[in-house]
Amino acid sequence: MDCPQEDLVSGLLKSYQEVGGINHLDCANLPSKRVIASLCEDLLQLLFPGFFAEEAVSTAELPLITNELVQSIRDRLADEMEHSFRLADPSHTDNRTWAHEVACQFFKKFPVVRRLLQTDVEAAYDGDPAAKSYDEIILAYPGLEAIAIQRLSHILYRAGVPLIPRMMTEWVHSRTGIDIHPGAQIGSHFFIDHGTGVVIGETCVIGSHVKLYHGVTLGARSFQKDEDGHIVKGTKRHPNVEDHVTVYPNAIILGGDTTLGARSTIGANVFLMKSIPPDTLLVMADQVQRTYDKTARQKPLSPDERPDIGL
Missing domain, CATH: 2.160.10.10 (Hexapeptide repeat proteins)
Structure with missing residues (x-):
């Protein structure tokens, strides 16, 4: 069967011209779904130290590990927020500063989120006779993972961050089947x-x-x-x-x-x-x-x- 490559490409290029509503060309970068997924995985490590890491975490190592993880997440999150801010308002010229300010406030609220998640784990343990331990709930209960990411995404949603909060909850939706809007x-x-x-x-x-x-x-x-x-x-x-x-x-x-x-x-x-x-x-x-x-x-x-x- 004759199937020239140039015919295939030509058909696609023509489609790109005719169907413009689903293109994003000659514009600033969008937030990356791959990076957001990686951020969500690292955020779970930060919320539940020792549970989502590949290696055991000791109390002595925790300050260094936490410092490195916060810095890594902070930088990547600020990069993605800069993309989302620029997309929402191309006229705004100081998106980098804005993104870093939001990231800073985001991390300041982590202790509050962790206190809430402690109550969520307690509720799961008290509400499910099949639950044998807190460890089981944190490692194996999809509801806890969904609410953990939603509680974090809600902070960004309230801060007015475009796209990223919904991308976070859709990442956990795809993993758990639980769809909670960040709002x-x-x-x-x-x-x-x-x-x-x-x-x-x-x-x-x-x-x-x-x-x-x-x-x-x-x-x-x-x-x-x-x-x-x-x-x-x-x-x-x-x-x-x-x-x-x-x-x-x-x-x-x-x-x-x-x-x-x-x-x-x-x-x-x-x-x-x-x-x-x-x-x-x-x-x-x-x-x-x-x-x-x-x-x-x-x-x-x-x-x-x-x-x-x-x-």
Whole structure:
């Protein structure tokens, strides 16, 4: 079969001219996916010393290893942020200084992130009878890895860094099957059990001591559009989850004005688009969604007492 190389190249070059929306030519460098992946792996080493390194780490070596790792990550992260800042605003002339300032603030918040991650490990250990040790959770639980990277990416997201926070969470998404937007606000003692298929949207606000199972979606109900039919960006689109809430597998909770009240339990496969009050047990039974007050020993509420759940 005759297949000249020049014909193949010619077809591609013609496509590059005709289909311009997916080209990035004659522009500044983009952040590198390969570098971001490497940074995420090194960030996990920094968060959990001794767990993600190839060789054993001693207490005596820790100051030197930490110093070298911080410097390496700081320099590479600043380089990638400089690319992202330049892409977002080509007119800005001092992207290097800006990138280093953000990197500095990023590392200053590591002690706070580590304290939060300690509570996440505790929540996983206390919430899963199969967990034998903290070591097992740190090394083998995908939910912890996902929330660790999300907590770091959230710092960069709040600092206004373009692209990189989302690249970080997509890196861990590809590894774990857990998709948490860097914009989501998440409290302490957060546990995702199993985790595959969990989706948490950008404007979610999640309290403390919250437990999610696999397949849970905290998503948007609809998208507001402007007069030209374009989706309006930056609105509150995703649910709020108050403290001590448990959501079982494959439940779908949608809407920016939807709140799961504190100490509530959402059963498997529930589809919910309106708020429920605290201390509610919401389950699917015989294909009908039913609501119970947990404080009343699961006694069914009367029709007048039941929250409006859109059914």
